[in-house]
Amino acid sequence: MSTQSIPVSRGDSLNKLASQQFDVLIIGGGVTGAGIALDAAARGLLVALVEMQDFAAGTSSRSTKLIHGGLRYLKNLEFGIVREVGLERNIVYNNAHHIVRSEKMLLPLVKGGSLGKYSSSLGLWMYDRLAGVKKHERRKMLSKEQTLEKEPLLDKADVVGGGEYVEYRSDDARLVIELIKSATTFGACSVNYCKFDSFLYDKESDKVCGGTIQDLINDEVIEVKAKTIVNAAGPWVDTLREEDGHIMSKKKLQLSKGVHLVVAHERLPLKQSIYFDVEADDRMVFAIPRGRSTYIGTTDTIFTDPSLADPSITDEDISYVLAAANAAFPTVNLTPADVESGWSGLRPLIFEPGKDSTEISRKDEIFVSSSGLISIAGGKLTGYRQMARRTVNQVSKQLGLNLRYCPTEHIQLSGGRFNSLEDVKLYINKQQGEASQVLIPELEMKRLVFTYGSNTEQIVNLCYQFYQEETDPILRLHKAEIEYLINHEHCITLSDVMIRRTGMLYFDVPRMNELLEPYASIMGNLLDWDEAEQYRQIASCLKNLDWVPSRKRKAAP
Numbered sequence: 234m235s236t237q238s239i240p241v242s243r244g245d246s247l248n249k250l251a252s253q254q255f256d257v258l259i260i261g262g263g264v265t266g267a268g269i270a271l272d273a274a275a276r277g278l279l280v281a282l283v284e285m286q287d288f289a290a291g292t293s294s295r296s297t298k299l300i301h302g303g304l305r306y307l308k309n310l311e312f313g314i315v316r317e318v319g320l321e322r323n324i325v326y327n328n329a330h331h332i333v334r335s336e337k338m339l340l341p342l343v344k345g346g347s348l349g350k351y352s353s354s355l356g357l358w359m360y361d362r363l364a365g366v367k368k369h370e371r372r373k374m375l376s377k378e379q380t381l382e383k384e385p386l387l388d389k390a391d392v393v394g395g396g397e398y399v400e401y402r403s404d405d406a407r408l409v410i411e412l413i414k415s416a417t418t419f420g421a422c423s424v425n426y427c428k429f430d431s432f433l434y435d436k437e438s439d440k441v442c443g444g445t446i447q448d449l450i451n452d453e454v455i456e457v458k459a460k461t462i463v464n465a466a467g468p469w470v471d472t473l474r475e476e477d478g479h480i481m482s483k484k485k486l487q488l489s490k491g492v493h494l495v496v497a498h499e500r501l502p503l504k505q506s507i508y509f510d511v512e513a514d515d516r517m518v519f520a521i522p523r524g525r526s527t528y529i530g531t532t533d534t535i536f537t538d539p540s541l542a543d544p545s546i547t548d549e550d551i552s553y554v555l556a557a558a559n560a561a562f563p564t565v566n567l568t569p570a571d572v573e574s575g576w577s578g579l580r581p582l583i584f585e586p587g588k589d590s591t592e593i594s595r596k597d598e599i600f601v602s603s604s605g606l607i608s609i610a611g612g613k614l615t616g617y618r619q620m621a622r623r624t625v626n627q628v629s630k631q632l633g634l635n636l637r638y639c640p641t642e643h644i645q646l647s648g649g650r651f652n653s654l655e656d657v658k659l660y661i662n663k664q665q666g667e668a669s670q671v672l673i674p675e676l677e678m679k680r681l682v683f684t685y686g687s688n689t690e691q692i693v694n695l696c697y698q699f700y701q702e703e704t705d706p707i708l709r710l711h712k713a714e715i716e717y718l719i720n721h722e723h724c725i726t727l728s729d730v731m732i733r734r735t736g737m738l739y740f741d742v743p744r745m746n747e748l749l750e751p752y753a754s755i756m757g758n759l760l761d762w763d764e765a766e767q768y769r770q771i772a773s774c775l776k777n778l779d780w781v782p783s784r785k786r787k788a789a790p
């Protein structure tokens with residue numbers, strides 16, 4: 234089964250929110266909420282989802298962006314999680330070939346490091362078996378020479394060998410938006426920039442039966458009726474549980490902050506992804522090449538600051554990540570001036586007394602309040618489908634229905650109408666042929682397909698539609714892409730486009746700088762922004778990089 238994107242009008246969605254009674258109202262449009270929306274809608278339920286920011290603007294655009302089997306959980310002997318997420322990653326891969334790619338990961342073994350040759354070999358062997366890794370992707374142990382050949386930037390004096398295994402890399406925010414679009418094709422009504430404010434209760438049963446929602450764009454309040462409510466608010470799960478007040482479980486969230494930094498690939502020119510030991514504290518950090526950049530992370534620190542939406546990246550975070558990279562790759566000498574971008578996210582973990590954040594399990598848990606509010610917390614991006622399955626089972630139980638069959642294993646996500654990477658490549662060639670008259674450059678076509686998958690043809694169609702009115706092929710493509718993003722992907726601000734739909738603010742700052750004004754102008758035409766609003770949008774987008782050291786220095790008087 235596959236899903237293609239269909240246009241959504243925000244006005245129509247808001248009208249629906251106000252006028253229908255939903256089987257389930259989901260609070261939170263991160264990967265957890267979006268996965269639940271797809272599962273519930275595909276099982277035939279009437280679904281509404283509200284997100285107070287943009288979709289994925291919480292933790293789900295701020296992860297390491299790996300769909301992985303969680304090798305590190307072996308260290309904590311969490312075999313069940315390794316098995317579940319390992320199997321899940323294959324399903325995510327099969328259903329979204331355009332945004333999930335297999336990626337060889339090198340695990341260097343160093344003198345005095347926390348990873349021994351035999352324990353790593355055994356660990357990777359167990360990982361392959363538990364996670365059901367395909368035969369050709371199973372781990373290979375490497376000699377010192379082989380390891381250094383794979384990555385010459387590693388410390389020649391320190392490396393004693395290595396292991397190579399396969400991870401899957403994705404784009405977390407794109408995964409969320411493809412889930413939201415897929416859910417829409419099954420009739421779900423999802424609206425971003427809509428904040429859930431307060432619960433409504435049935436007078437007789439005292440069970441939740443809806444809530445008031447603030448439409449943050451039009452500054453209006455809407456009452457939504459729903460038979461069940463799911464709280465999938467990530468780091469905000471406890472805020473909503475407390476707002477409901479009918480808490481039954483004493484368990485609470487423990488937030489942990491993780492920071493990633495992005496440098497130009499030419500400043501850290503890795504040949505492949507590396508998962509390496511941090512000498513200072515025995516933690517492990519990823520360095521992952523992606524397009525013109527390499528990103529490095531992550532940190533793992535307990536977080537208690539109430540300003541949840543955008544946890545800051547401090548000088549200390551920057552020093553930690555750069556020191557880790559400089560120790561592993563001693564010739565590169567990265568400095569704060571090399572940092573071009575980055576992000577900081579909060580892991581919504583379930584508190585376990587006496588454990589620090591690196592030891593806390595990443596498993597998910599469902600809490601049901603006496604009011605019937607279903608809260609889901611913890612977990613991983615990779616395991617979103619199983620989290621959704623368990624949550625929708627609970628919803629179905631509360632609705633008194635017997636909807637046990639979960640169909641999502643076989644639903645190709647919006648844009649994911651492919652059976653393999655080979656298929657994606659064939660599609661790129663086919664689209665290149667189809668777009669011959671509208672002159673889309675080859676590199677742009679690749680970028681489009683690895684971003685929008687089989688929905689690329691809708692952008693190509695728009696290019697044909699604009700053929701007469703716009704003769705410059707590049708400007709025409711910009712117009713077509715932005716129109717698609719507004720009409721099919723709920724883009725409302727310039728930051729939605731630059732951060733969560735195209736990833737440009739993270740991975741290609743020079744391209745973003747070039748496109749800020751043209752994109753703001755195109756969006757301005759479509760969304761009725763005057764010049765002042767266009768500049769406000771540009772400033773607000775750039776604000777996301779205020780913490781970058783080289784930008785701070787420029788801004789100083």
Ligand SMILES: Cc1cc2nc3c(=O)[nH]c(=O)nc-3n(C[C@H](O)[C@H](O)[C@H](O)COP(=O)(O)OP(=O)(O)OC[C@H]3O[C@@H](n4cnc5c(N)ncnc54)[C@H](O)[C@@H]3O)c2cc1C
Nearest residue numbers: 261263264265285291292293296297299429467491614615
């Ligand atoms: C640094 C880091 C690295 C990670 N790396 C990986 C990885 O490589 N692979 C992996 O599998 N997992 C990884 N994870 C874990 C994964 O990112 C998270 O488990 C997942 O994104 C959580 O998704 P969520 O939907 O539960 O939360 P969120 O994405 O935060 O979504 C919750 C949403 O609820 C919204 N919300 C809150 N309150 C309201 C309200 N009142 N009304 C409306 N909306 C509301 C928020 O705005 C938010 O968008 C990582 C996490 C971090 C922090």
